[in-house]
Ligand SMILES: Nc1ncnc2c1ncn2[C@@H]1O[C@H](COP(=O)(O)OP(=O)(O)OP(=O)(O)O)[C@@H](O)[C@H]1O
């Protein structure tokens with residue numbers, strides 16, 4: 001579904017990612033882990049077209065996407081949910097959701113996506129007229145994910161959805177995401193919350209200084225104390 005081959009990328013002269021290769025299959029739930037500054041967000045930005053790779057190639061559904069615009073990449077079925085949610089705070093919850101579907105032309109489809117988003121996040125349906133800026137932190141995270149779903153994505157890149165959320169809410173968000181992968185949506189999830197993440201995803205990649213240090217099934221990563229100590233800051 002998504003293949004990164006030998007990706008090098010950075011900001012101006014600053015090289016951040018070095019020789020990153022990953023393969024993610026349809027419906028897989030994959031975590032991208034690593035310490036602060038390792039390059040996790042940069043990896044998602046590079047896939048989403050916000051950072052241009054200096055080396056390597058990215059293929060999504062058998063099509064090269066590394067030279068496409070951000071809008072073309074969104075249109076091809078990739079939805080990027082940033083860690084700050086990037087909501088329009090003066091606009092209502094409903095308007096924010098509708099903005100997420102700006103590329104969906106089919107009206108009944110739009111309606112269906114809207115209803116599905118509200119079924120997944122019922123708290124939002126009670127707050128449709130409320131300005132996004134007045135939502136609680138957790139509600140804002142839910143809105144960001146729900147808005148990402150409004151573009152009818154085949155793949156979601158999600159940056160630290162657990163940031164600032166209570167553990168119970170994190171669990172419920174993760175379970176919602178797991179449910180989406182069950183429906184065939186592919187998810188690449190960036191997380192600091194390593195233990196919880198490895199209990200829910202299928203596989204993980206660990207980034208260190210812009211390179212992939214380890215990859216493996218969630219079970220392998222959870223079982224290896226060496227990996228946890230060396231790369232994930234767990235003792
Ligand atoms: N816009 C930018 N301009 C210059 N350097 C940047 C920019 N964004 C990120 N960097 C640098 O790139 C490196 C990787 O940053 P990135 O945001 O990808 O890390 P991360 O793994 O997401 O970290 P965190 O866990 O703290 O979110 C860091 O050293 C950072 O300072």
Ligand SMILES: [Mg+2]
Pocket residue numbers: 040041042083159
């Ligand atoms: Mg980050």
